[in-house]
Amino acid sequence: MTKKQQHKEINKAVYEFAASIGYDALDEGEGGRITFAKAGVKNWRDTIEYHLSRHEACTVNGASSEVETDCELINSYAAHKQLLTAL
Numbered sequence: 565m566t567k568k569q570q571h572k573e574i575n576k577a578v579y580e581f582a583a584s585i586g587y588d589a590l591d592e593g594e595g596g597r598i599t600f601a602k603a604g605v606k607n608w609r610d611t612i613e614y615h616l617s618r619h620e621a622c623t624v625n626g627a628s629s630e631v632e633t634d635c636e637l638i639n640s641y642a643a644h645k646q647l648l649t650a651l
Contacts, residue, residue, distance in 0.1 A: 565649070574619055574645045581641045585634055587612065600638070612638065619646055 565573075579589050579598075587600040600612040600621070610631045614621045619642040623635045 570649045571617065571619075573649060574642065575616055577645045578614065578619070578638060578642050582612075582614075582638055585637065587634070589614075614638065619643075 582589065582600045586602050588603060590599045590601055596616050598614045598616065600614060601610070605611060609624050609626045610628050612621050612623055612631060612635050621635045621638040621642065623631055627635075
């Protein structure tokens, strides 16, 4: 499996994981990032940015504790998938 295929596999798994905890992936054309948001979110602070090449998620200061916890879950899941694909 090539590195590009590994990245795609990890990203697909992360999208599915984020969906399983209630997030939609919003591609806003930013290139290397995807925004995860729950349906009906009204505050941009309660979104999660996922970096496609680094496989890291982050939130802004002031995000709700639920979003911060979900971000940590996504990061843990992405790190686990990286280990499994030996990237």
